[in-house]
Amino acid sequence: xxxxxxxxxxxxxxxxxxxxxxxxxxxxxxxxxxxxxxxxxxxxxxxxxxxxxxxxxxxxxxxxxxxxxxxxxxxxxxxxxxxxxxxxxxxxxxxxxxxxxxxxxxxxxxxxxxxxxxxxxxxxxxxxxxxxxxxxxxxxxxxxxxxxxxxxxxxxxxxxxxxxxxxxxxxxxxxxxxxxxxxxxxxxxxxxxxxxxxxxxxxxxxxxxxxxxxxxxxxxxxxxxxx
Amino acid sequence: xxxxxxxxxxxxxxxxxxxxxxxxxxxxxxxxxxxxxxxxxxxxxxxxxxxxxxxxxxxxxxxxxxxxxxxxxxxxxxxxxxxxxxxxxxxxxxxxxxxxxxxxxxxxxxxxxxxxxxxxxxxxxxxxxxxxxxxxxxxxxxxxxxxxxxxxxxxxxxxxxxxxxxxxxxxxxxxxxxxxxxxxxxxxxxxxxxxxxxxxxxxxxxxxxxxxxxxxxxxxxxxxxxx
DNA sequence: ACCTGAACACCGTTCAAGT
DNA sequence: ACCTGAACACCGTTCAAGT
Numbered sequence: 339x340x341x342x343x344x345x346x347x348x349x350x351x352x353x354x355x356x357x358x359x360x361x362x363x364x365x366x367x368x369x370x371x372x373x374x375x376x377x378x379x380x381x382x383x384x385x386x387x388x389x390x391x392x393x394x395x396x397x398x399x400x401x402x403x404x405x406x407x408x409x410x411x412x413x414x415x416x417x418x419x420x421x422x423x424x425x426x427x428x429x430x431x432x433x434x435x436x437x438x439x440x441x442x443x444x445x446x447x448x449x450x451x452x453x454x455x456x457x458x459x460x461x462x463x464x465x466x467x468x469x470x471x472x473x474x475x476x477x478x479x480x481x482x483x484x485x486x487x488x489x490x491x492x493x494x495x496x497x498x499x500x501x502x503x504x505x506x507x508x509x510x511x512x513x514x515x516x517x518x519x520x521x522x523x524x525x526x527x528x529x530x531x532x533x534x535x536x537x538x539x540x541x542x543x544x545x546x547x548x549x550x551x552x553x554x555x556x557x558x559x560x561x562x563x564x565x
Numbered sequence: 566x567x568x569x570x571x572x573x574x575x576x577x578x579x580x581x582x583x584x585x586x587x588x589x590x591x592x593x594x595x596x597x598x599x600x601x602x603x604x605x606x607x608x609x610x611x612x613x614x615x616x617x618x619x620x621x622x623x624x625x626x627x628x629x630x631x632x633x634x635x636x637x638x639x640x641x642x643x644x645x646x647x648x649x650x651x652x653x654x655x656x657x658x659x660x661x662x663x664x665x666x667x668x669x670x671x672x673x674x675x676x677x678x679x680x681x682x683x684x685x686x687x688x689x690x691x692x693x694x695x696x697x698x699x700x701x702x703x704x705x706x707x708x709x710x711x712x713x714x715x716x717x718x719x720x721x722x723x724x725x726x727x728x729x730x731x732x733x734x735x736x737x738x739x740x741x742x743x744x745x746x747x748x749x750x751x752x753x754x755x756x757x758x759x760x761x762x763x764x765x766x767x768x769x770x771x772x773x774x775x776x777x778x779x780x781x782x783x784x785x786x787x788x789x790x791x792x
Numbered sequence: 793a794c795c796t797g798a799a800c801a802c803c804g805t806t807c808a809a810g811t
Numbered sequence: 812a813c814c815t816g817a818a819c820a821c822c823g824t825t826c827a828a829g830t
Contacts, residue, residue: 449679449680452676452679452722452725452726452729453676453725453729454729455729455730462747462751462752462755465752465755466751466752466753466754466755469754469755469757469758470754473754473757473758479757479758479759479761480761480764482758482761483758483761483762483764484761484770484773486758486762487762487770488774488777491722491723491726492719492722494722495679495718495719495721495722495725496718498679498680498722498725499679499718502679502680502681502682503682520689524693525689525692525693526693527693527696527697527700528689528692528693528696530696530700530706531696531700531706531709531710531713532706534706534707534709534710534711535710535713535714537707537710542787543711543714546711546785546787547715549781549785550715550778550781550782550784550785551777551778551781552781553780553781553784553785554776554777554778554779554780554781554782554784554785555777555781557777557780557781557784558773558776558777558780558781560769560773
């Protein structure tokens with residue numbers, strides 16, 4: 339039985355790739371990209387892999403676990419800026435920005451990020467990088483821990499929000515009808531904000547969001563918070 | 566046909582309440598409370614109202630619209646602090662806090678808040694109140710508009726995060742296994758954060774979150790943000 | 793106008809049976 | 812050990828038919 343592994347001639351079909359965790363997550367990510375979160379299903383993934391849904395359960399505990407895996411895989415695309423002494427603040431903003439962009443790049447990922455708890459090598463790598471920057475910024479243990487969570491949740495939330503509004507033609511279009519019906523007598527302050535509610539592309543808003551998050555975190559010691 | 570409306574004796578059954586948008590949203594909120602977002606379905610709502618799912622479509626366009634209605638109804642519980650000149654900052658924190666608590670009070674609401682765009686009288690009332698406070702704080706139009714959105718998204722995100730972790734016994738329990746497996750050589754900075762990642766009840770974190778949000782927003786002019 | 797049952801096109805998950 | 816088909820218990824939505 340020498341070399342039993344390499345059976346070179348498998349005629350039938352273009353060599354249906356063997357099932358594996360990786361292949362499943364790959365296919366899942368592709369289906370997510372094409373059909374969105376609502377269109378993601380084990381049955382569709384299985385079909386794309388030329389098998390039945392039941393077969394996936396050998397590699398994945400359930401749909402929820404698969405979602406965590408998808409998320410961690412996507413997070414693999416986040417660009418982590420190289421360590422440069424003294425530049426932790428710009429680097430922090432850069433990772434957060436990259437994370438947000440990765441989540442926004444594919445439909446459904448934003449929602450996924452806020453729904454499921456990603457655990458995997460890429461998520462750890464991302465958290466490790468952010469922790470390093472915050473600690474270099476001289477935040478103490480507790481502040482760094484809370485800040486880490488806050489930054490990830492914030493970026494996820496912005497991505498999820500964009501997700502929810504996707505499908506609408508222009509970003510904030512959904513608000514227009516509501517604003518036009520608005521009775522300025524009843525809601526004078528919203529009326530005063532007027533077009534500003536619709537203004538600004540997502541990028542500028544998101545940048546400002548990261549900026550004020552970091553400013554706020556750095557200027558708000560935890561002890562100062564009273565219950 | 567005088568008084569044809571009041572047919573007083575309807576024997577059979579305890580007078581099955583007539584279907585209505587209100588009754589449907591009521592029932593939906595109850596089912597959401599009991600079964601969570603995953604357990605919410607038109608069929609279950611219909612069954613609870615002693616009818617078939619198809620009947621609901623007279624009052625509601627589809628499940629998505631119903632979700633928006635549920636959300637707006639829930640937002641009706643948010644406590645809006647009375648206007649007191651010069652106290653806009655504490656009032657702002659108080660509404661945001663109330664909004665967050667309302668979303669956290671029922672399972673699924675946090676997820677709902679970040680998934681669907683609520684439009685309704687209660688949502689408008691909430692936005693109007695926050696806009697008023699921000700304008701009293703001398704934010705200009707654009708800053709106030711963006712800040713309004715940022716605060717609502719933040720509160721929703723915290724609620725959604727809590728939602729995602731619900732089911733676990735203690736709030737941050739899910740992290741423990743991941744942290745124990747952690748190789749401190751590979752992830753020294755996460756290791757250094759250690760227990761801090763698990764520390765602090767949700768309330769303290771959430772309070773700190775609102776605090777730094779407001780601090781950050783107030784100290785970060787939009788023009789300062791560079792792309 | 794409102795309500796209904798049945799049907800359609802889907803789901804995730806389990807399980808006995810095959811290899 | 813891995814894969815499969817069939818079954819179970821669900822979904823949202825549509826539609827013809829009833830009142």
